[in-house]
Structure formats: structure tokens, C-alpha cells
Amino acid sequence: MIKFSQEKLLLLHQLISQETGGDAGVRDYGLLETAYQTYWNLSVPELTATFPDVLSPN
Numbered sequence: 001m002i003k004f005s006q007e008k009l010l011l012l013h014q015l016i017s018q019e020t021g022g023d024a025g026v027r028d029y030g031l032l033e034t035a036y037q038t039y040w041n042l043s044v045p046e047l048t049a050t051f052p053d054v055l056s057p058n
Helices: 006-020 029-041 051-055
Strands: none
Touching: 006 029
């Protein structure tokens, strides 16, 4: 899995906003930082599941 830097994440946000006409601003950088760190600190099996794992019943 590719881990983007926060700078690249903000650049990606800006590019998508320009393409779709949205607002490129960020309201709360602290919340963005928390979300970014939480995502990479979680160990979520669904994110690393293989295709057969997804199809198998629980």
C-alpha cells in the first residue's frame, strides 16, 4: 500500500477540487492530521483482505 505524505494528500485534494469545482480549502488541519494518523495506525483486516477473503462467508 502506498502511503502519501500529508503534503501530497493536500495536493491531491487541491487537484480534485479544481477538477470537480469544489472548495480546495481545509477547515481544520488538526482534524485532518488526526484522521491521517488514525488511518495509518489502524490495523484493519478489511484493508488488507484478498479477493477470496472478501467473497468468503463469515
